[in-house]
Amino acid sequence: MAVTIRDAMTDRQLFGDTFGGDSFAAWRALLGGFYGLPLDSAEADTFKELTGRAETPQDAGEELWLVVGRRGGKSHAAALCAAYEAAFKDHRDKLAPGEMATVMLIAGDRPQARTLLRYVRGLVEGNPMLRAMVVRQTETGIEFDNRACIEVHTASHRSVRGYTCSAVICDEIAFWMSDGARPDAEVIAALRPALATLGGKLVALSSPYARRGMLWDTYKRYHGQPGRVLVAQAPSRTMNPTLPLRVVDDAMKDDAARASAEYLAQFRSDIEAFLSLDQVEAVQRSKPLELPRQSGVRYVAFADPTGGGKDEFTLAIAHREGERLVVDLVRGRRGNPAAITADYAETLKAYGISRVSGDRYAGQWVPTEFDRHGITYEPAPGTRSELYATFAPALNSGAVELPPCATLSKQLTSLERRTTRGGRDMIDHAPGAHDDRANAVAGVVAQMAKKQARPQIRSLGDGLPNGTFGRGDEAVNGTFGPLIGNFR
Structure with missing residues (x-):
């Protein structure tokens, strides 16, 4: 039986x-x-x-x-x-x-x-x-x-x-x-x-x-x-x-x-998806994966360092084209942090970049290591969650162009918005997931938005159309209002 x-x-x-x-x-x-x-x-x-x-x-x-x-x-x-x-x-x-x-x-x-x-x-x-x-x-x-x-x-x-x-x-x-x-x-x-x-x-x-x-x-x-x-x-x-x-x-x-x-x-x-795949794919270019340096363009960079292990040491570079923020490249590597720093320093120099922002990982080790290669590393203000909160409005408004990086897409769509016990929203990766490339991209977009917000805003009486903010000789569409507000 x-x-x-x-x-x-x-x-x-x-x-x-x-x-x-x-x-x-x-x-x-x-x-x-x-x-x-x-x-x-x-x-x-x-x-x-x-x-x-x-x-x-x-x-x-x-x-x-x-x-x-x-x-x-x-x-x-x-x-x-x-x-x-x-x-x-x-x-x-x-x-x-x-x-x-x-x-x-x-x-x-x-x-x-x-x-x-x-x-x-x-x-x-x-x-x-x-x-x-x-x-x-x-x-x-x-x-x-x-x-x-x-x-x-x-x-x-x-x-x-x-x-x-x-x-x-x-x-x-x-x-x-x-x-x-x-x-x-x-x-x-x-x-x-x-x-x-x-x-x-x-x-x-x-x-x-x-x-x-x-x-x-x-x-x-x-x-x-x-x-x-x-x-x-x-x-x-x-x-x-x-x-x-x-x-x-x-x-x-x-x-x-x-x-x-x-x-x-x-x-x-209390947990929900932060970005959908449709939202991310709508702002991705079809190709190439990385854009070469263009003459006369000013570039901005953001790094997310790591000491090794399963996390990637990531770098993102972006520039502005009119009212759009274009992410030229996002890279992620695992291995010897010092060797990766040296390689990224050469990449930054190739784009004419002498300063890179990033999180406060490992105290002074990261700034010291970048400085050895002639790059100034500046810890960025704000938390990772705040970077994502700044990144989302730009993405949703279509003001960002992302590279066709599959890992980046997966990381962005795996981000979660959670409500903390204090009632505040927190944005982070899910348990067991990674967001190294997503963090670098969000960081570089936030840096670009910050640079747009820095110049003094002129009054509407200066000849600019309604709903447009003046920045010297350029104008930014009102869709960047949420971004500017985050950096005042």
């Missing part, structure tokens, strides 16, 4: 010692319903509460989306599903010679996916029957003697292609980021065909974040609805009653909005 998920969770010869107690009762009801098992009255009530459905399912589901708070047992449950699908399902009659039934563990990065793999190893190595099925173990996976394997993968739609999957576990999908963009939709689209041959299961789990992305879209569409896509939503303590109440209470006192997402499993309403 086939082993069911309930058998795996309750039989002490399998995983009953871990999942058979009262603390996993909610998980047993949820997974039992997902796999189409009969539920007793208590389990049925729990299932309906978690899923918002009026009835328990009669058949197994294909996809399980879990909106569950932190410390709610998601990783344990995901590891159980992975081990169960690999060890207790036999797909050999459907596999071609040399083909493996793969259970993918996908996370935002490889270290996070390996953390989930450690949970799986604990279940496999702690059970004599499963341990005997293991053919080989590597740093990134486990191979079984039934031509099934469990492998670690990262959230890339390219790397998941070409597999035949019996199950896919998508860990913390609400926080997947890649090069400043959210790859969740593309990854899920690439995975569904890989699951089709074996009728595999897709299990996506995460504590919630903002009201966007695949987790939010799937929640809106399927929560409380019958069908093969099952969506469950539950606070941490509902799924893991052993979590101390004080942990949740202390988090709520510290930051109620964040704690409501992390422990109460509520999507955040």
Whole structure:
């Protein structure tokens, strides 16, 4: 007789010692319903509460989306599903010679996916029957003697292609980021065909974040609805009653909005996208990526230094053409900061620039290093959030031309506007994302706007048309009013 998920969770010869107690009762009801098992009255009530459905399912589901708070047992449950699908399902009659039934563990990065793999190893190595099925173990996976394997993968739609999957576990999908963009939709689209041959299961789990992305879209569409896509939503303590109440209470006192997402499993309403892809693409030139220096044009530069690691040391250069601010180039490099500084200094000189603005990173090291190459580095006033607040009106008015840089586009569209506890708006990148190039571009645009605002404004009686501000021998359209106001 086939082993069911309930058998795996309750039989002490399998995983009953871990999942058979009262603390996993909610998980047993949820997974039992997902796999189409009969539920007793208590389990049925729990299932309906978690899923918002009026009835328990009669058949197994294909996809399980879990909106569950932190410390709610998601990783344990995901590891159980992975081990169960690999060890207790036999797909050999459907596999071609040399083909493996793969259970993918996908996370935002490889270290996070390996953390989930450690949970799986604990279940496999702690059970004599499963341990005997293991053919080989590597740093990134486990191979079984039934031509099934469990492998670690990262959230890339390219790397998941070409597999035949019996199950896919998508860990913390609400926080997947890649090069400043959210790859969740593309990854899920690439995975569904890989699951089709074996009728595999897709299990996506995460504590919630903002009201966007695949987790939010799937929640809106399927929560409380019958069908093969099952969506469950539950606070941490509902799924893991052993979590101390004080942990949740202390988090709520510290930051109620964040704690409501992390422990109460509520999507955040205080976070929204700052710029849309349409807004960014509307002001991008088609080519070239970088504009060469033009004779007689004055250029301005902004740098966002870094000490290495995952962040880029970025540089943006811009100039003004009439009422437009043109970003000539944006570059980002990783590596030795001193070598990058030397290279950027040569680029600045090639554009006739002797001064560059930037943030106050690393105290005096950055100004000293630029000075060694004949460039004056001036810390820019204001915060990163204020730079973005200045940048947005110029972009929305069409007064900015951006280069066709894909990384820049991804970073700009991943920026978030959050409401702080004090009621103020803050603009920053999402957790796990980067905004190095976006910050450099916003900084150079703010510097150009600042230079426009510096000259004394003449009165309208000086012969200029209404709605136009005088700056010596030039005029700026009234669309720059918000920018000028930011620098008075």
